[in-house]
Amino acid sequence: MANPAPTTTVASLTRHDGWERFAADWSSDQRAFKTASWGKVMMWIFLLSDTFIFSCFLLSYMTVRMSTTVPWPNPSEVFALELGGKPVPLILIAIMTFILISSSGTMAMAVNYGYRRERRTTAALMLATAAFGASFVGMQAFEWTKLIREGVRPWGNPWGADQFGSSFFMITGFHGTHVTIGVIFLIIIARKVWRGDFDRERRGFFTSRKGRYENVEIMGLYWHFVDLVWVFIFALFYLW
C-alpha cells in the first residue's frame, strides 16, 4: 500500500537548498522570489535604494572629513550634556540609541502578535513603537536647537572644520525625516489593525487591495531599517 518512493522524491525536492535552489529560483518561470510576496520584495528593494542614499551621505561625510586640513570637531565634546554640573559625553545620543532599539523591539513583537491575530496587542505595540519614534524625533529637535544656539551652521561652527555642520544637518536631518515618516506610517497601520481591517480583509483606501497582517511585517521592515541606519550613523558620525 504505502509507496515511499514519491514521498522521498518530493521531500528531497523541497529540502534541497543552497546554490541549486538559488539557481532554480532565478531561472524559473515568472517568479524568482518564491516565498516572499511582491509587497515584501518591493519594500526590500525600496530599502536597498534607501541604503544607497544613506551610503552616499556617509561617504561624502567620510570624504570631506578625510580631505579637510582643519581639525574635525570632537563629537564626544560637541554632543556632551551637563548633568549634575559635569559634562557627560554623548549622553543624549546614547539615550536616543536605546530608544530606537526599544522601538525596534516593540515593532518586532507587534509583527509577531499580528500573525497570531491578536489585534489589540498588535495595535498597542505599534503605538508604543510610534511613541518611541516620536520621542526620538523630539530629542533630535532638542539637539538641533542646542547646536544651532551654539553657532553650528551648515557653513561653519566654532570648533573646527566647516564641513561638520553640513554633514551633521544633512545626515541626521534625512534620518529624522525617515523616522517622522515612519511614525505617520505606524499610526496609519495601527489604526487599521485596531479597526480589524486585516481580520475582515477590508480593502485599502488608495489601493483597493485586501488588507493582510503581512502589512504589519512590511511596515516593520521599514521601521527596522530606520533603526539600522541609526546604527551606522551612531558608529560612523558620533563615535568615530
Place this chain on the structure above:
Amino acid sequence: MSHAATQAHAATPAIAHAEGQQHPIKLYLVIWGWLFVLSTCSYLVDYFGLHGYLRWFLILLFMILKAGLIVAVFMHMAWERLTLIYAILLPPVAVLVFVGIMVFEANYTLFTRLDFFGTGP
C-alpha cells in the same frame, strides 16, 4: 517527477503564507537584550576615551554585530530564501568599492590642499 516538482514548488508559497513569520517572543526579547548590551559597549568605547585602531576596530565590530542582528532576526532575513538574501545583501557590497575609490580621492584632495595651499589656515 516533473509533476511532483511543480507541486512542491506550488505548495511552498502557500504554506509560507499560511504560517507567516512565527517565532517565539523570547527570541525577540533575547535579541533586544543583545542590542542593548552591544549599544552599551559601543557607548563605553567613547566614555572611556579609547583611541586609535582599538577604538575603530571596536566601533566597527559592534556596528556590524548590531546591524547583523537587526537584519537577520528583526527583519527575518535569516528565514528568507537565498534568492532574496543575495538580491538584497549583495548590491551594498558595491558601496565598499565606492568607499575604496573615495579614500583615494580624499587623500589626493588633501595632498593638493597641503601642497598647493600651504599647510592650511
